[in-house]
Amino acid sequence: MTVGEHCNREVIVITGEESIKVAAQLMRKHHVGDVVLVEERKGKRVPVGIVTDRDLVVEVMAPGLAPEELAVRDIVVDSPFLVREEDSLFDVLEMMRGRRVRRVPVVDADGELVGIIAVDDLIGLLAEMLDDMAAVVGRQREREIERRP
Template sequence: MRAIDIATSRVVVVSPEQSLRAAALLLEQHMAGCLVVVRANEPNLLPIGIITDRDISRLAVAEAADAGSTRVGSVMSCPPVLCSHDATLTEIVDIMHGSGLRRLPVADPAGRLVGIVTADDALVALTQLLQQLTEVLVVEPSLKDRLVAMQSVREAGDSGSP
C-alpha cells in the first residue's frame, strides 16, 4: 500500500494570512484535526506549513494569544514534514515514529498537496493487511492437518500391501 492509496484526498487548507479564529472555525466546520497551510491565490497547492487543533488551543488558551489578530503564518509549524505520494506503509510509519507526528501531508513529485495521511489511516491500512494475512492462514490447511492427512495416506498404502 502506498500513501496515495490510504491518504484522505479531502484536505482542509488555510492561508498564512488568516487568523487563528478563522482557522479554528475551519477545523470545526470540517471536523478536522489540522489544516495544511498554503499560499493564498496560488493555483498549485504547495504546502508551506501545518497547524493543528492542539496548536490553536495552546496558543489561544494557554498563551492567551488574540485569536482574532494572531495570524496562522506566525504560529504554523514550518516547513511541514511531507510524505511522498508513493511512500510505503512502512515508510509512513517510520516518518511518523521518527518525527512524533500523527498527520502527514502527501505531496506529488512536483510538491503539490494531494492528500493527508493520519496515524488512524495507517492503522486502518495495517489492520486490512493483517486481515488479509489472517484469511490466508485460515484458508491454508495447518501443517498438523497436512501431516495427519499424509500419515493416513501412508497407512492406507501400508495396509493394502500383500
C-alpha cells in the same frame, strides 16, 4: 504500498492571512484535526505548514491568546515535514515516528499538495490487513477440517 494509494485526498486548506479562529472553525466544520497552510505558486497549491488541534490548544488557548487576533502564519513552524505520494507507507510511518508527528501533507513530484496521511489512516489500514490475515488462517483451518476423513 505507497502513501499516494492510501492518503486522504480531501484536505482542508487555509492561507496564512486567515485567523486562528477561522482555522478552528474549519476543523470543527469538517471534523478534522488539522488544516494545511498553502501558498499559491505558479498555479499550484504548495503546503508551507500545518496547524493541528493540538497547536491551537498549546500555542493559543493555554497562553490565553486571542484566536481572532492571530493569523495562521503566526503559529506555523517554517519548513513543514512533507512526504511524496510515491513514498512507501512503511517508510513514511517510520519517518512520522522519528519526527513524532501524527499527520503529514502529501505532495506530488512538483511539490503540489495532493493529500494528507495520518496515523489514524495507517492504523485503519493495518487493522484491515490483520483482518485479512486472520481470515486466511480461518480458511486454512476450514480446509484442513474438510479434507480430513
